[in-house]
Amino acid sequence: MKSSSEHPAPEAVRLHLAKILASQGFAGAPSLARFLSFVVEETLEGRGAELKEYLIGVDVFERGEAFDPRIDPIVRVQAGKLRKRLQEYYENEGSADGIRIGLQKGSYTPVIGERIPGEGSAAAAASAQVPAAHPSAPATRNLSWRAALWFVVLAGVFAIWRFAQPARTQESLRLSLSRLTSDSGQTTHPTISDDGRLLAFSSDRGTRGDANIWVQPLSGGAPTQLTHNPAADTSPDFSPGGSSLVFRSWREGGGIYAVSVLGGQERRIAAGGYSPRYSPDGKWVAFAQDGIQVIPATGGDPIRVSGDVHGTACPLWTPDGKHLIFVGAVKEGYDWWVVSLDRDRPAAPTGVAAQLRRSGLRDFDETACPSDWMGTEVVFVLKVDGMGNLWSVPLSAGTWKVAGPARQLVPGPGIDHPRVLYRAAEPFRLIFATDTSVSHLWSLPVEAARGVGRGEMEQMTRDASLVGGVEGTRPLLSADGLRLVFSSARSGNPDIWIKDLTTGKEESLTSNPGPDDQPVASSNLDKVAYQVLEGRRRAIYTVDLSSRLPHKLCDECEHPMDMSPDGGLLLYRGAEPWGLHLVNTLTGTRTRLLSDPVIVSIEASFSLDMRWIALVTRKQGQEKLKAFIVPFDGTQLGPAGSWIPVTEEMYHLYLRWSPDGDLLYFFATRDDHRCLWAVRLDPETKHPRGEPLAVRHFHTVQHYPLSGSWLSVVRGRVAFNLTDVTSNIWMAAIQ
Numbered sequence: 001m002k003s004s005s006e007h008p009a010p011e012a013v014r015l016h017l018a019k020i021l022a023s024q025g026f027a028g029a030p031s032l033a034r035f036l037s038f039v040v041e042e043t044l045e046g047r048g049a050e051l052k053e054y055l056i057g058v059d060v061f062e063r064g065e066a067f068d069p070r071i072d073p074i075v076r077v078q079a080g081k082l083r084k085r086l087q088e089y090y091e092n093e094g095s096a097d098g099i100r101i102g103l104q105k106g107s108y109t110p111v112i113g114e115r116i117p118g119e120g121s122a123a124a125a126a127s128a129q130v131p132a133a134h135p136s137a138p139a140t141r142n143l144s145w146r147a148a149l150w151f152v153v154l155a156g157v158f159a160i161w162r163f164a165q166p167a168r169t170q171e172s173l174r175l176s177l178s179r180l181t182s183d184s185g186q187t188t189h190p191t192i193s194d195d196g197r198l199l200a201f202s203s204d205r206g207t208r209g210d211a212n213i214w215v216q217p218l219s220g221g222a223p224t225q226l227t228h229n230p231a232a233d234t235s236p237d238f239s240p241g242g243s244s245l246v247f248r249s250w251r252e253g254g255g256i257y258a259v260s261v262l263g264g265q266e267r268r269i270a271a272g273g274y275s276p277r278y279s280p281d282g283k284w285v286a287f288a289q290d291g292i293q294v295i296p297a298t299g300g301d302p303i304r305v306s307g308d309v310h311g312t313a314c315p316l317w318t319p320d321g322k323h324l325i326f327v328g329a330v331k332e333g334y335d336w337w338v339v340s341l342d343r344d345r346p347a348a349p350t351g352v353a354a355q356l357r358r359s360g361l362r363d364f365d366e367t368a369c370p371s372d373w374m375g376t377e378v379v380f381v382l383k384v385d386g387m388g389n390l391w392s393v394p395l396s397a398g399t400w401k402v403a404g405p406a407r408q409l410v411p412g413p414g415i416d417h418p419r420v421l422y423r424a425a426e427p428f429r430l431i432f433a434t435d436t437s438v439s440h441l442w443s444l445p446v447e448a449a450r451g452v453g454r455g456e457m458e459q460m461t462r463d464a465s466l467v468g469g470v471e472g473t474r475p476l477l478s479a480d481g482l483r484l485v486f487s488s489a490r491s492g493n494p495d496i497w498i499k500d501l502t503t504g505k506e507e508s509l510t511s512n513p514g515p516d517d518q519p520v521a522s523s524n525l526d527k528v529a530y531q532v533l534e535g536r537r538r539a540i541y542t543v544d545l546s547s548r549l550p551h552k553l554c555d556e557c558e559h560p561m562d563m564s565p566d567g568g569l570l571l572y573r574g575a576e577p578w579g580l581h582l583v584n585t586l587t588g589t590r591t592r593l594l595s596d597p598v599i600v601s602i603e604a605s606f607s608l609d610m611r612w613i614a615l616v617t618r619k620q621g622q623e624k625l626k627a628f629i630v631p632f633d634g635t636q637l638g639p640a641g642s643w644i645p646v647t648e649e650m651y652h653l654y655l656r657w658s659p660d661g662d663l664l665y666f667f668a669t670r671d672d673h674r675c676l677w678a679v680r681l682d683p684e685t686k687h688p689r690g691e692p693l694a695v696r697h698f699h700t701v702q703h704y705p706l707s708g709s710w711l712s713v714v715r716g717r718v719a720f721n722l723t724d725v726t727s728n729i730w731m732a733a734i735q
Contacts, residue, residue, distance in 0.1 A: 008099050008114050010044045016099040023093045025085045031405040032082050034358070035060050039110050040101060048109040056108060061404050064396070074404070079108060176733040180218070180431070186211065186701045188433040188727040189235050192218065192421045193242030198261065199431070200226070200245055201729055202234040209700035213247055215261055218421075226259060227266060230699065231672035233257075235275055239297070240282040246297075248274055248287075250672045256287050258297070269299040275314050275369075279321050284341075286315040290623050292326045294341065305339050307347045310621045312337075314369030316378070323400055325350065325370045325378070334365050336378075338400040351402040352393055356382070359405055372420040374428050379409070379418045390415045390432060410732055428734045435727040437706070439468035441475040441486060443719045444676075444696055448658045451665075451678035451693040457703075460501065460719065465489035468723035470652045470667075470708035475719035477712040479523045479659075484719070485509075487517040487530070496530050496543070509543050510550060516541075520560045522567030523608075527585065529553065529560045529570050540572060542585055554583055554590065562605040571604045571613070580604055580615070582635075593637050603654050607661045610634065612686055614646070614655040614664055625653045627666075629686045644687055646679065652708030659715050661686075665695065667708045667720075673699045674708065676720070701725065 008016075017040050020026055021033045038060050039051055053069040053076070061074050069075060083103050090100060102111045180199060181187045187203040199218045202211050206225060211232040216223035227233045231251035238245055238261075246258045246269070256270040270276075273287035278297065286294045292306035292315045306312050309328035316325045318338075328337050328347075335354075339347035353364045363383060370378045377392040390410040394403040409430065418432040440462065445455040465488050466473040476485040484499045491508070494515040499506045510516045512532055519530040526545045531538055538558035541550045559573040567585060571593075574581045580594035580601040594601055594615075602625055603616040613632045618625050627646040631638030646655065646664060652674075656665045663678045670677060670692065677692040695718070698704050706723040713719075 008112065013040065013044060013099060013101075013112055016097065017101070019097070020086075020089060020094065020101070023089055025089050025093075029081075029085070031061070031078060031359075031407075032085055034405070035078055035082055036086075036101070036110075039103070039108055040112070043110055043112065051108040053108065063403065075108070079103060178731050178733075180729040180731055181223075183728055184726070185209070186435075186725045186727050187214075187729055188435055188725075189417050190419055190431045190433060190729045191236050191238055191245075192419055192431055193238045193261075194240060195242055196421050196423055198238070198242055199729070200236045200238065200261075201433075202232075202236065202247075204701040209702065211701050213245060213259070215245075224263075226261070226263060229266070229672075232701070237277050239278045240280060246276045246278060246285050248276060250669060252672070254669065254672075256285065256295075258285075267299075269297070270295050270302055277315055277317060279317050280319065281321050286317065286324055288313045288315060288326070292324060292328075292339070294324070305341065305347075306337070307339070308621060309337050309347050310623070311366050313366055314371070316370040316372070318400060319373060319397075325395075325400060327366055327369055329366070334368070336368075336370055350395060350400060352395075352406075355393065355402045355404075356406055361406065371418045374420045374422070374430075376403070379420055379430065381416050381418060382406075390418055390430065409734070414727075416727075430732045430734065431729060432732070433727045433729050435725060437468060437723050437725045438464060439466045439472060439706070439721055439723040441466065441473065441484065441719060442703075442722050443475075443477070443481075443717045445716060446695065446718050448713055448715050448718070449660050449662065451658075451663050451680070451695050453696050457696075460484055460499070461486065461488075463488050463490055465494075466721070468706040468709075468721055470654060470710065472706075472710070472721055473517075474519055474710040475712050475721060476519060476521045476525065476528075477714045477717060477719050478525045479714050481714050481717045483525050485519055485521055485525055485528055487519055489515075496528060498525065498545070509545075509548065510541075512541075512550070518560055520563045520570070522563055523565040527563070527567035529563055529585070531558055531560055540570070540583075542570075553585060553588065557581065557583070561601075561603055564606055564610060565608060569606075569610075571606070573601050580637075591635060605656055606632075607657050608659055609661055612661070613637065614657060615643075616653050616655060623651065625650060627653055627655055629664075629681070644685075646688060647692075654708065654710055656711040656713045658713055665711050665713050665718060667705050667711075668692070670694075671697070673697065674705050675699075676705075676711075676718070698722075 026033050042051055056075045057063045057067040100113055183205050185204040187201055189202040191200050198215055200215045203214050204211050206212055210230050211234055212225055213227040213233045213236050214223040215226050229251050231249055233247050233249045236245045236247040244258055244260050249257045254272050255268050256273045256276045257266045257268050259266040273289040276285050276287040278285055283297055284294050285297050291304045292312050293302040293304050295302040312326055312328040314327050323338050323340055325336055325338050336350040336352045337347040338350055356364050367383050368380055370380050372379050374392055377394045379392045382389055382391050389408055391406045391408050393406040396403040414434045414436045416433050416435045418430055421429040441460045442457045443460055444453055444457050446453050473487050482501050484501055486497055487494050488497045494517045495511055496509040496516050496519050497506055498509055514533045516530050516532055519528050521528045529540055529542045532541050539555050540553045540557050540560055542553050543550045557572055557574055561571040563570050570583050570585055572581050578600045579592055582591045582593050598620050599617050601617055605614045613630045615628045615630050616625050629644040629646055631642050650668055662681050662683055665678045667674050668677050675698050676696040678695050679692045680689040682689055702724045703722045709721040711720055
């Protein structure tokens with residue numbers, strides 16, 4: 001080591017630190033990266049002598065002011081791991097580095113120095129500390145602004161590198177994997193009895209291809225079919241003691257049902273609802289339905305406990321049975337929330353989303369469901385770029401706030417629905433499904449004016465990058481049914497593509513560096529509008545088929561909904577409040593059509609004669625959708641009293657007109673399955689006439705309109721998005 005007069009410059013140390021954080025040993029360990037960043041920056045700022053165990057526990061590991069190092073050894077344990085990681089780095093990737101950073105036992109102040117060529121290990125090299133840059137400042141419990149700034153920069157370097165690499169576990173966990181099912185279809189939503197004897201799941205392994213609840217011994221053996229209804233049964237959960245199961249069923253309009261593990265009659269305990277979970281004492285069942293609800297396990301009136309939080313899903317009881325944790329959103333975005341069962345205070349955020357963002361994990365949304373407890377940690381799936389990876393994050397008992405960084409347990413892709421089995425003197429075991437879904441665009445020959453199917457479905461795409469569901473890949477057919485526009489990420493980034501359905505030729509219409517998706521088009525597809533993500537903002541662009549030159553139509557606008565047949569007008573949803581907007585594609589003139597702050601516009605489509613708009617809305621804080629036919633004079637909507645209700649309230653609803661304007665097509669769960677329907681309209685008044693017509697049934701798990709689908713309706717065809725799902729259940733023992 002050179003003399004102390006030749007210490008490396010702080011800027012050189014920071015660059016060296018960035019390289020360390022991007023290395024293999026630190027890329028999967030955000031807690032160690034934050035630890036190292038903090039102590040190095042504090043030392044460079046002249047406060048190295050003040051780095052004590054309490055300060056690090058509060059500032060780095062966010063243990064709170066009540067942190068007691070005598071009880072909680074988190075800092076000492078992590079310091080040992082940090083010393084080992086640094087030693088491994090300098091013995092491998094950093095063996096030729098000109099700067100060395102070390103952490104000696106008994107101290108949290110790093111030693112930083114320049115390496116003499118030919119010098120040995122990091123421990124031997126790190127013998128002098130960088131001197132203080134200025135006189136020591138009083139200790140604080142917050143990062144200095146320069147430390148925070150440099151951590152953000154370094155975390156950015158770390159995040160960029162991290163997501164360019166194959167997934168790996170953060171703490172190099174030893175996992176022993178075993179496969180519990182071997183089905184060719186969809187076997188998913190596992191749950192385990194608390195004695196570890198029984199495994200239950202939802203599967204289409206039966207002869208009809210519909211989803212039912214099955215039970216099998218966890219130690220092996222033939223599964224037994226527990227439910228037999230043709231409607232889909234999913235999301236089972238064992239009662240404490242394992243004598244019964246509660247599950248979600250699509251029968252009778254959807255609801256929560258209970259059944260004995262010995263079989264027998266299924267009992268409906270709640271109308272509607274998703275993701276049911278028994279309370280630890282077995283007296284209550286929590287589920288998601290227009291918020292988080294709880295109901296007595298024997299049935300009764302549900303109680304909403306989630307307050308004003310919207311977009312709620314996936315309730316999880318705390319071990320004491322007095323609180324619920326769930327995913328939900330307010331204006332600031334999604335987080336996990338905690339609420340007391342007796343509702344003595346409103347739901348409060350746990351801070352998990354912010355903790356993940358600090359670790360460079362920014363894909364937290366409504367799919368990041370709290371799934372199960374593994375000691376003091378909650379296991380969940382984080383879908384990065386659509387691929388599920390299994391993580392855990394610690395929560396503090398009592399407050400149920402985030403208590404530290406997340407760690408990756410099992411890398412994806414396709415991992416979902418995790419549960420945890422724990423028995424004394426045995427390692428934790430994770431049970432999870434490996435879901436793989438593939439979506440394609442299909443068309444069905446129809447007499448569009450009558451709502452009658454004429455023949456078999458035809459698959460139009462063979463592209464593994466397509467996304468299923470109502471917010472997934474949109475098919476757009478030309479009026480003559482010979483061309484198709486859609487969004488595809490086959491080149492690594494979503495772009496807008498066009499396909500000639502006669503020749504099969506496909507070509508890209510866009511090639512922006514950002515994602516291009518949600519296309520809408522004129523009736524003959526000569527003009528296409530689409531959404532582009534530019535940084536954190538969204539914009540809408542158009543492209544003419546003749547010139548192929550993109551044109552930005554508007555900034556701060558998003559979610560194009562429909563384009564007039566001649567391509568002159570575009571309906572879109574603006575930024576919050578999410579109103580309905582109209583823009584002239586030639587002049588750029590914008591008009592706000594719907595400005596009620598309580599009503600959120602979900603979808604809208606023009607009738608071919610441009611006299612009507614089919615509008616789907618929901619109220620703020622509610623999840624069910626309503627559909628209306630609204631008069632339109634070319635510049636504004638008709639008054640509220642002229643709006644014509646179309647369907648009963650439902651989820652996942654898109655409406656599309658037949659070419660003659662006398663039918664509306666949509667997916668709906670009217671017969672315990674999500675099928676394609678059409679409702680007849682009076683030619684003059686547009687009031688619905690009679691019951692909806694079944695155009696095409698989808699009663700099996702495969703080739704299914706997952707959570708609905710965007711529709712394109714032309715004279716002889718209807719196009720939609722269907723998904724096939726294959727999955728099986730695995731177990732991982734953590735050692």
